[in-house]
Amino acid sequence: MILEKTTIGSAPHAYLTRTTAHRMWLVSACLVPPVLQSAAGDGWRSLSVALAAVVAALLSEAVLDVGTERRSVADGSAAATALVLALLLPNLINPAAAALGAIFAIVVVKRSFGGLGSNWLNPAVAGWLFIRASWPAAFSAALSRSPLNELGVAVSKGLSDPNGSPLAILKVAGFKASGIDTLVSRSLNDGILSWMGAELPGGYVDLFMSADPGIIADRGALALLLATIILLAHRSMRSAVPGVFLFVLAALVRFGGALPYGGSFGGGDVLFSFLTGGTILGAFLLIADPATGPKSERSVVAIAAVTAAIAYGLRYRGAEQYAAPLAAGVVNAFVPYVRMVESRYLYSRWRHS
Amino acid sequence: MKIYGFVRGGLDYDDDSAPARSRSSIAFLPALSVIPMIQHEGAAARPVVAIGDYVEEGMVIGRAESKGAANVHAPVPGRVLRSVLWRMSDGRTSEALVVRLGGGFAKLGKRKELFSWNGLAPSDLQRLIAERGVTQLENPGRPVAEIVAAVRAAARKTTVVATLVFDDPWLVADWAVSEERTDDIAEGLAIVIKAAGSAVAAVAVSARDRQLGARLVSSIERFGISAHLVTVRDRYPQRNSRELDYSLRLFEKKNGIEFGAIVPFSPSTLAAVYDAVRANVPLLERYVAVGGSAVKRPAVLRLRIGARIGDAIAECGGFLEEPRRIVVGSPLTGSAVSDLDVPVTKTTFAVAALTDCQIRGSVVRACINCGSCRRVCPVGLDPERLHKLALLGLYEQAKSDGALSCHGCGCCATVCPSRLPLRATIALCAANGRRA
Numbered sequence: 191m192i193l194e195k196t197t198i199g200s201a202p203h204a205y206l207t208r209t210t211a212h213r214m215w216l217v218s219a220c221l222v223p224p225v226l227q228s229a230a231g232d233g234w235r236s237l238s239v240a241l242a243a244v245v246a247a248l249l250s251e252a253v254l255d256v257g258t259e260r261r262s263v264a265d266g267s268a269a270a271t272a273l274v275l276a277l278l279l280p281n282l283i284n285p286a287a288a289a290l291g292a293i294f295a296i297v298v299v300k301r302s303f304g305g306l307g308s309n310w311l312n313p314a315v316a317g318w319l320f321i322r323a324s325w326p327a328a329f330s331a332a333l334s335r336s337p338l339n340e341l342g343v344a345v346s347k348g349l350s351d352p353n354g355s356p357l358a359i360l361k362v363a364g365f366k367a368s369g370i371d372t373l374v375s376r377s378l379n380d381g382i383l384s385w386m387g388a389e390l391p392g393g394y395v396d397l398f399m400s401a402d403p404g405i406i407a408d409r410g411a412l413a414l415l416l417a418t419i420i421l422l423a424h425r426s427m428r429s430a431v432p433g434v435f436l437f438v439l440a441a442l443v444r445f446g447g448a449l450p451y452g453g454s455f456g457g458g459d460v461l462f463s464f465l466t467g468g469t470i471l472g473a474f475l476l477i478a479d480p481a482t483g484p485k486s487e488r489s490v491v492a493i494a495a496v497t498a499a500i501a502y503g504l505r506y507r508g509a510e511q512y513a514a515p516l517a518a519g520v521v522n523a524f525v526p527y528v529r530m531v532e533s534r535y536l537y538s539r540w541r542h543s
Numbered sequence: 544m545k546i547y548g549f550v551r552g553g554l555d556y557d558d559d560s561a562p563a564r565s566r567s568s569i570a571f572l573p574a575l576s577v578i579p580m581i582q583h584e585g586a587a588a589r590p591v592v593a594i595g596d597y598v599e600e601g602m603v604i605g606r607a608e609s610k611g612a613a614n615v616h617a618p619v620p621g622r623v624l625r626s627v628l629w630r631m632s633d634g635r636t637s638e639a640l641v642v643r644l645g646g647g648f649a650k651l652g653k654r655k656e657l658f659s660w661n662g663l664a665p666s667d668l669q670r671l672i673a674e675r676g677v678t679q680l681e682n683p684g685r686p687v688a689e690i691v692a693a694v695r696a697a698a699r700k701t702t703v704v705a706t707l708v709f710d711d712p713w714l715v716a717d718w719a720v721s722e723e724r725t726d727d728i729a730e731g732l733a734i735v736i737k738a739a740g741s742a743v744a745a746v747a748v749s750a751r752d753r754q755l756g757a758r759l760v761s762s763i764e765r766f767g768i769s770a771h772l773v774t775v776r777d778r779y780p781q782r783n784s785r786e787l788d789y790s791l792r793l794f795e796k797k798n799g800i801e802f803g804a805i806v807p808f809s810p811s812t813l814a815a816v817y818d819a820v821r822a823n824v825p826l827l828e829r830y831v832a833v834g835g836s837a838v839k840r841p842a843v844l845r846l847r848i849g850a851r852i853g854d855a856i857a858e859c860g861g862f863l864e865e866p867r868r869i870v871v872g873s874p875l876t877g878s879a880v881s882d883l884d885v886p887v888t889k890t891t892f893a894v895a896a897l898t899d900c901q902i903r904g905s906v907v908r909a910c911i912n913c914g915s916c917r918r919v920c921p922v923g924l925d926p927e928r929l930h931k932l933a934l935l936g937l938y939e940q941a942k943s944d945g946a947l948s949c950h951g952c953g954c955c956a957t958v959c960p961s962r963l964p965l966r967a968t969i970a971l972c973a974a975n976g977r978r979a
Contacts, residue, residue, distance in 0.1 A: 193865060193869070193881055193882075193883065194865075195864065195865050195866075195867060196865075196866060196879075196881040197867060197868055197881075197905075198879045198880070198881055199868070199905060200964055200967045201870075201874075201875060201878070201879075201953055201956070201966060202875045202876070202956050202957045203870045203873060203874040203875075203879055203895070203897060203902060204558070204875070204895075204897055204903065204957075205899050205902065205903045205904065205905075205957055205959070205962065206556070206903075206958050207903075207957075207958045208552065208903065208904075208960060209903065209904040209906070209908070209960055209961075209962065210908050210909075210911055210960045210961045211906075211908065211962060212904070212960075224614060231630065248857075259677075278600060306908065306909045306911060307909045307910045307911040307912050307961075308909070346724070350775055353648055383950070428914075431727055458776065474674050479914050481911050481912050481913075482911040482912075483912070483914070485917060485925065485927075486917070516848050533925065533944075536827070536925075537923075537924065537925035537928060537944060538943065538944050538945075
């Protein structure tokens with residue numbers, strides 16, 4: 191008796207992992223809440239930026255599929271790329287720029303190299319760099335009132351803090367903690383932290399739910415952190431990558447992160463570094479992107495550490511506030527060489543045996 | 544307790560839809576049996592009965608006449624209705640005899656008569672095993688008599704290993720045999736040792752089944768044979784010959800002993816050897832795990848060779864829903880079939896009826912370089928690269944990158960999120976590499 195719906199195929203007949211499409215759509219779904227968190231405080235401008243990017247990316251993908259049997263839109267990678275790109279963009283940027291960046295990411299960086307998995311540079315990072323290079327004035331203008339920009343301006347004017355705290359400098363520059371920040375900080379200080387003999391200064395709670403202009407990833411930090419927990423729980427990324435990246439970055443920032451703000455060695459503000467400048471997004475979604483990563487576990491760990499060092503250098507020894515995404519792009523460019531060396535020395539020992 | 548195992552890669556494979564570890568149950572006898580003349584990777588047997596003949600239970604109906612072939616016996620009494628060409632689950636076509644059940648049973652329901660084998664010469668034991676058509680009861684299904692003959696001819700130190708290694712939940716039928724027939728397995732091992740002219744025995748047992756292994760060892764010692772108990776990991780593919788050999792060599796080194804050549808046998812095979820020699824019963828039935836998300840009551844059944852897998856599934860309550868795929872063997876490495884009339888053969892250890900939810904998607908997409916395949920490869924290959932080399936037809940390059948070292952465990956393909964047929968493409972590389 192032949193069963194109608196039964197299919198034939200080669201082994202394996204059951205898989206132990208989720209499909210690529212499932213992973214991509216999961217990433218996409220997880221990136222929507224950060225956009226909404228940001229959009230809730232800016233009159234839905236963040237949402238229009240994200241929508242423009244997603245629609246442009248999906249249309250580009252669909253147009254490139256015309257006349258072929260490919261249905262790349264269904265794999266979810268275009269939506270995920272567009273959402274990562276949107277999170278890297280200022281909430282006040284013109285949505286048209288986001289759309290053009292998404293088109294560049296999909297058409298030039300992703301598809302011209304063969305599509306999903308064949309690109310040598312993360313398409314979202316490429317789209318972000320494309321927008322920054324093409325409309326630098328618009329990009330800067332959209333971030334002109336952001337805390338990171340104000341911090342840079344204040345430091346350039348000679349403002350500093352003996353403890354090297356960027357939040358203290360921002361306070362002097364005119365950024366006041368919100369009511370929620372004050373309330374939550376006070377509750378924590380009066381409760382749990384008082385038992386531990388610690389005190390949370392004002393301003394940190396605002397970093398999780400910023401109402402100031404900035405990139406969407408920073409404005410939706412709380413939702414983004416929750417998203418990373420979901421992605422880690424679903425094993426949609428190599429957990430070692432963000433782990434090593436954040437560990438190395440934390441060590442470097444703690445050691446030398448206070449110096450640019452007038453502090454001394456060992457007093458850097460790690461939490462501020464993590465919650466601003468797209469660090470979380472870079473750690474969990476850009477540097478951990480397997481398509482642009484090396485082959486072996488040891489190289490993955492090494493690359494994550496190197497990327498952290500570059501991110502630290504760009505931000506604390508240079509003038510780049512959004513250092514993690516930029517560092518991911520820089521390292522991406524060298525990964526093909528790393529993969530070539532790995533193929534030659536780690537996976538070709540059979541030639542000699 | 545030291546646990547030995549391979550060092551790199553592998554999977555922790557579990558499947559809730561496989562039958563639970565419990566005692567086996569005897570299935571109803573099939574009204575119609577389809578008995579292929581080839582039931583393993585070797586050569587076909589030649590039918591020695593004609594259409595319309597009445598065959599008795601256990602009678603030879605297919606005679607092995609070439610290397611790699613094994614005798615085939617009538618699993619039930621009855622009349623030969625016709626001869627058909629049958630497409631086997633592995634894709635090969637074989638002549639098969641269709642037998643309608645009828646008449647009296649020569650073995651079933653009769654008291655088992657036991658024969659002493661102590662006085663028999665190794666060559667006589669080998670002949671008996673060959674006559675009863677005993678093959679390995681899992682792929683590749685090589686005739687046991689040929690393995691024994693090869694070991695004796697090699698005349699070097701050899702250790703016969705009983706593999707109580709259950710790294711795949713679909714090996715539960717083998718586990719049930721081990722639980723229910725421990726003493727028979729021990730005696731089967733003793734028979735093989737004598738037939739092969741070997742003196743050393745070992746029992747490789749999964750860590751969580753150590754007590755079962757200890758019971759088997761003490762049972763083996765009743766025959767004056769000392770057996771080493773080697774506890775190995777439960778991680779798939781620990782049972783594969785390469786990984787098993789690696790683990791046993793570690794044990795060898797650690798304990799300062801010498802195994803020599805290692806010849807593994809599954810518990811089911813050793814029980815079949817016992818039946819053939821001690822009870823004078825040819826290979827007529829086997830334990831089969833029947834399950835999958837689409838099956839109502841997964842169970843370990845004792846099925847006659849030639850029984851239809853559809854009957855086996857009906858014995859388990861039938862389908863909860865129509866399955867998306869039916870697999871003969873483990874879902875990791877077995878063969879897909881779409882016909883419920885496919886018969887149980889000597890190497891059928893499991894039948895799995897899988898639903899969409901269990902398959903988890905089979906649409907092939909582009910490789911995303913995630914590296915999952917590299918992480919699980921127990922050999923240390925780069926399956927992603929080998930797959931891409933195969934697509935480019937660069938077989939010579941694939942050969943130098945280790946394609947010939949792949950032993951087909953399928954770990955890489957099982958974890959691939961893009962559902963790439965890595966196992967198949969690497970096998971293609973290896974086949975072309977060997978020709979090059």
